[in-house]
Structures are given as C-alpha cells and as structure tokens.
Amino acid sequence: MTTAADDLDTITERWPTLHEAAGTRPTTTWPPAMGITRLMTEEERQEQAAERADTNPDAPGPRPTPIDVDVLDVMTTIETGLLTTADWLAERVQRPAFRATTGRGWSDDVHRQVVLLAAKDAADPRRWKYTGQRDAPTAAEWLSLRLRNAPGPFRALDEGERQAVENVARMGVELLRRTLGEARRKEAVPHPCPQPCGGQLVVEGGDGAPPVVRCEDCGRTWTEAAADVA
Ligand SMILES: [Zn+2]
Structure with a gap:
C-alpha cells in the first residue's frame, strides 16, 4: 500500500512520461518505441496532421507533431488539482516571511543582520511560490514534503489538511496510471x-x-x- 506522499512522488517522477505520451516532448528511443503518437494508424495520423496544419497539407516542410488531446486533458486536470491544493495549503501552513524595518542604515550592525535574515527568510527555496515556476512536479514535490513534515517555515498539517492533500494525490496518481497504463x-x-x-x-x-x-x-x-x- 503506497502512501499519499509516495503517490505524489510518482506524479513527479512520471510527469515527463505523460509529456511524451501527449506528444509535447520527443518520444524516447527505447525499442520498439511505442509512445501513443506512434500507435496511431497512418490514417489517424494524416487526419490529425490535416486538422492541425494551417497550411496546405502538400506544402513542403515538417508536419506538426500529433498531440494527444486526451492526455493533455488529464495533465491539465492533475496539474490544476495540485496547484490549487498547494496554493490553498500554503495560505494556511506557510509562515509569512519576517519583515525588517528599513531606514536605519547599514552602519547599524544588528539592524543589518536583521535585514539580511528577513531577506533570506523571504527567499527560502522551501517556500511555496504563488508566481513563477508553477507546474505539477513542483507542486507534487512541495505537497509531498508537507505530508512528510519536512522542515521549513511551515506548521504541521492538521487532519483536514492532510486529508485534502491525500485526496488530490490519489486522484492524480489514478489518472496518471490509467492514462499511461493504456500506453503500455x-x-x-x-x-x-x-x-x-x-x-x-x-x-x-x-x-x-x-x-x-x-x-x-x-x-x-x-x-x-x-x-x-x-
Ligand atoms: Zn517460459
């Protein structure tokens, strides 16, 4: 029986495989390379290429890579769930960064230490960020560390918070397994x-x-x- 933290690790580890299955990344070369994009019949491939090409299909140049829209849907669902949960949880358990009053100048040694400490605290890489790099692996990793009570500017999760993270982890890994299972x-x-x-x-x-x-x-x-x- 896997824990929810293990499920989150699985999502982090296998996210690149979902990208491959969706056709949004080059497929691996392991023989016999069998990403979903290569299992389509020639007819399906041409249909998709025709749908996506905004130029004459006879035009020279590379054809657009077929994108598996179903896999993309699954990825969006998983990613939205993880990001929403991380945003919600961070609001609750992440301690706001220390603030130092400014204006006393760098000649004051103690004051300088406090300002540096505050800057370091705000930039703590363990903090959840509401902007910038926001993707499923980042959120899954952060949530898994919270479930494991990893150190950082956070309080421990209460039972309701833990349950909410476990639910989104389970849903995510089930969707991932179902999607990739079909690709096997x-x-x-x-x-x-x-x-x-x-x-x-x-x-x-x-x-x-x-x-x-x-x-x-x-x-x-x-x-x-x-x-x-x-
Ligand atoms: Zn045998």
Missing part, C-alpha cells in the same frame, strides 16, 4: 523462452515504466538489464 503495449519476441517450457516471449513497454520481457507460458520475467527478476 506488448510485442512478441522472436525467441522461445530459455526455460524448459520454450514458450512465447513478449516484450512489454512503451509507457515509461521499465520494459519487461515475459514468457506467456511459464510467466518468468526479465528486465532490460537482463537481470532475472522472476
């Missing part, structure tokens, strides 16, 4: 199982998780690194 594909391998069964081997991958070779008869599995994990 099987392909036959032209070698028999080296075990006595001599069964049909298949390779499963393409969803960003480590590819696995599996025997459909005896169920033994091998990872890409040839380590026997069965």
Whole structure:
C-alpha cells in the first residue's frame, strides 16, 4: 500500500512520461518505441496532421507533431488539482516571511543582520511560490514534503489538511496510471523462452515504466538489464 506522499512522488517522477505520451516532448528511443503518437494508424495520423496544419497539407516542410488531446486533458486536470491544493495549503501552513524595518542604515550592525535574515527568510527555496515556476512536479514535490513534515517555515498539517492533500494525490496518481497504463503495449519476441517450457516471449513497454520481457507460458520475467527478476 503506497502512501499519499509516495503517490505524489510518482506524479513527479512520471510527469515527463505523460509529456511524451501527449506528444509535447520527443518520444524516447527505447525499442520498439511505442509512445501513443506512434500507435496511431497512418490514417489517424494524416487526419490529425490535416486538422492541425494551417497550411496546405502538400506544402513542403515538417508536419506538426500529433498531440494527444486526451492526455493533455488529464495533465491539465492533475496539474490544476495540485496547484490549487498547494496554493490553498500554503495560505494556511506557510509562515509569512519576517519583515525588517528599513531606514536605519547599514552602519547599524544588528539592524543589518536583521535585514539580511528577513531577506533570506523571504527567499527560502522551501517556500511555496504563488508566481513563477508553477507546474505539477513542483507542486507534487512541495505537497509531498508537507505530508512528510519536512522542515521549513511551515506548521504541521492538521487532519483536514492532510486529508485534502491525500485526496488530490490519489486522484492524480489514478489518472496518471490509467492514462499511461493504456500506453503500455506488448510485442512478441522472436525467441522461445530459455526455460524448459520454450514458450512465447513478449516484450512489454512503451509507457515509461521499465520494459519487461515475459514468457506467456511459464510467466518468468526479465528486465532490460537482463537481470532475472522472476
Ligand atoms: Zn517460459
């Protein structure tokens, strides 16, 4: 059983894979490269290219990369949930930065120390930021640290706050798994199982998780690194 903090880590780690599945980033080259964009039939590919091209489809030059709108929708849903939750939680648990009164000049040693301290406190990288870099991985990482009570200018979460973060984490990871799970594909391998069964081997991958070779008869599995994990 994974904790909500683990779920948030999963979202952070697999966000690039969602980008790949959406076609908003070059696909990996792991063979047989099977990102969603490459699983479309030629007809679907042409349709999408035609929809997106604002020029004559016969015009020279590269075709637009097909974008998977369903995956983008999922990403927007996950990201909005995480950012909204982080904004809400930060308002509640993040201590406002210290303020130092200014105007007493740098010749006052104590005053200078206080001003530097205040500036450092405000710039504490552990703080949630309401502007600038705001994306799903940043929010997921920040929320996971709050669930784990990591040190920083924050008070501990109460039960309601914890529950709210857990809900958004669970929803996010479920959406992510469902989306990437559909991207996982099987392909036959032209070698028999080296075990006595001599069964049909298949390779499963393409969803960003480590590819696995599996025997459909005896169920033994091998990872890409040839380590026997069965
Ligand atoms: Zn076998």
